[in-house]
Amino acid sequence: MAELSMAQAVVHAAKYIGAGLAMGLGAIGPAIGEGHIGQGAMESMARQPEMVGTLTTRMLLSQAVAESTGLYSLLIAFMILLI
Amino acid sequence: MKMSVNFSKSEKIFLGVFFVAYAIVAFWNFGKVEFPSGVGHIWQIKIPLPSIFGTLNPMTIIMTALLLAILIYIAVDFKKHLRKIPSRKQSAIEMVLSFMYDLVKDVVPAEEFVKPVFYIATTLFLFILFSNLLGGIPGIGIGVSSGGALKLNLFTDTWHSPTGDLNTNVTYAVMVLFISHIFAIKLKGLKEWAKTFISPNPIMLPMNIIGEFAKPISHSLRLFGNIAGGGIMVLMLSYLVKYTFVPVILWGFFGFFVGTIQAFVFSMLAIAYIGVQLEQ
Amino acid sequence: MAGSFVNFNGTSILQLMSFFILMYFLIKFLYRPFLNIIDKRTEEIKGEYEKADKAHKEAEELRKKAKIELEKLNERINQMYEEAKSRVSEYEKKEKARVQFEVEAIMKRARNEIEEERTRAEETLRANVITLAVALASRIIQKDIDEKSKREFLMDQLSKVRDGR
Structure with missing residues (x-):
């Protein structure tokens, strides 16, 4: 890797x-949202198998x-990281 | 639900040859590719057209053409072997189509728009589904290295999925938005349609307009995030195992499972958006 | 030339075009035939059901008709049976009467004959007895025998007469 200036290094970090x-x-x-959805689904499955x-x-x-x-944030993370 | 997959002899031979070739190439690829090289970058070409329309993504175009060929071949084959008493292949296709048709019939209230919405939604579903499934199979593609030079990806990446390109998703999402409003104007007339923007009262006008613009953005970015993000994730993970066999499963997960669900979600949301606009 | 994976450019127009091309071909080769065949199948099943319903109704009617016919036939058979029965019993009675009459006639004749025979036999016996008694008397008179032999002879003649009767 080439030598980086201080500014570039800060940007990288x-x-x-x-x-x-x-x-x-x-x-x-x-994660919270999916957890709620899963909870609701499980409860209704238990009630009506x-x-x-x-x-x-x-x-x-x-x-x-x-x-x-979550995927938006994944996308943003990739955009920050790779571009 | 019990599902069994039966392969014919030629399919078995094809799969065998494919996996052997994949194993050989995986061995050849072992440790060859540096990670950040070219990830997140794609091949583009310039054509003499003004502004942003001057650049094209050749891989997307090639794969779209391939998908079109596959889908049209399936359709022609379906029509050619159409029987009143369906074969297994025909009944599978009929099952998917009638499932979509029932879905559209339930959501769209106006009788005369059921068929057009069915055409649009099913075409979207089939195209996105096949594109996502293609993104679940390790294949050949042209990528770029970090320097900007082209390189051939031989089974180190999946087939380039057209839905992993923002152009496709944004185009389709905006198209769905336009179609929903065109149908609404056709059904209600211009005046009634314009009234929906100032309902329940004129103060809500900016909110309604922002809501309409938010639709295609979330609609397209959901699919794009899933497919492109999944693709990069798989690329990273398969780099970690130096492109050996394990990524096939990851590819399968992101390509088949997430891909099918996302294709369904996309077409379902398209139906819902159009159906909401068609409500009296 | 390399670009970012998040981009928006001229490809979108091509994608839009490809979507409409795909939709055109799929409508032509997939959706229309599919909807047509579903409609045709529905129509056919409906037709079949109607046909089956019709056939069912017809069968029901035929069954009813056949039932009525059968009842009529049964009645007639019963009637005929009764008739035959009565006729048979009449005939039987007549026959019985006739047979009895005949039997009685035969028996009467037989009895008459027996009676006749008897009277004739009695007459002959009487005649015989008379002649026998005459002969006996003449013999008793003619023959000269002792008391004992007389008695024996008498007994013998008497038993002969008894046997001869």
């Missing part, structure tokens, strides 16, 4: 810190939607 923070903080929201098929599909669907914010 900030990049890594920023990417880490973006990913780490951004993962909290979807005959609806397991439908509920599983719906659960996966809503989890995929809830996960999107």
Whole structure:
């Protein structure tokens, strides 16, 4: 790796810190949300075991939607890190 | 639900040859690729057109053409072997189509828009599904190294998925937005349609407009984030194992599982957006 | 030339075009045939159901008709049976009467004959007895025998007469 000036080095360090923070903080929201979705689905499955098929599909669907914010942060982290 | 997969003899031979070739190439690739080299960068070419339209992503175009060929081949094959008593392949396709049709019928209230919405949503679903599945198979592609020079990715990356390119997703999401509003104007008339923006009262006008603009952004970025992010994740993880066999499973997870769900979510949201606009 | 993976450029126009091309071909080769065949299948099943319903109704009607016919037939058979029964019993009675009459006639004739025979036999016996008694008397008179032999002879003649009767 080539020699870096002080400013460049600071930028590099900030990049890594920023990417880490973006990913780490951004993962909290979807994690909580998906947890809630899973909880709700499990409760309703326990109440109505005959609806397991439908509920599983719906659960996966809503989890995929809830996960999107986490993926935005993943994207931002990659953009900070790689570009 | 029990599912069994049966391969014919030629498919078995193809899969065998494929995995042997993959193993050989994986061995050849072992430890060859440095990690950050070119990750997050793609191959672009310039054409003589003004502003942002002057650049193209050749890999996306090539793979889109390939997908179009595959899908049209499947469609033509379907029509050619169409029977009243369906074969296994035909009934599988019919199952997917009737599932989508029922979904559209449930969501879209206006009777005359069921068929167009079904066409749009199913085309979106099929294209995105096949594109995502292609992104789940290790394949050949052209990437760039960190210096900006082109290089051939031989099974060190998945096939380049068209949905892993923001152009595709944004285009489709904006198209869905436009289509929903065009259908709404067709159904309600211009005056009634304009009234929906100032409902329940004129103060909500900016909120409504921002809401409409937020739709395609979240719609497109969800899919793009899943596919592109998943692709880079898999690339990183497969770098960690020096491109040996393990990544196949990761590729499978991100490509098949997430890909199918995201394709369904995308078309489902498209149906929902159009259906919301068509409500009286 | 390398670019960032997050970009927006001329590819989007091509993607839009490709989407409409794909939609055109899929409508032509996939969706229309699919919807058509589903409609056709629905129509066909509906037609089949209607046909089956119709056939069912027809069968029901036929069954009813057949039932009525059968009842009629049964009635007629019963009637005929009764008739035959009565006729048979009448015939039987007549026959019985006739047979009895005949038997009685035969028996009467037989009895008459027996009676006749008897009277004739009695007459002959009487005649015989008379002649026998005459002969006996003449013999008793003619023959000269002792008391004992007389008695024996008498007994012998008497038993002969008894046997001869």
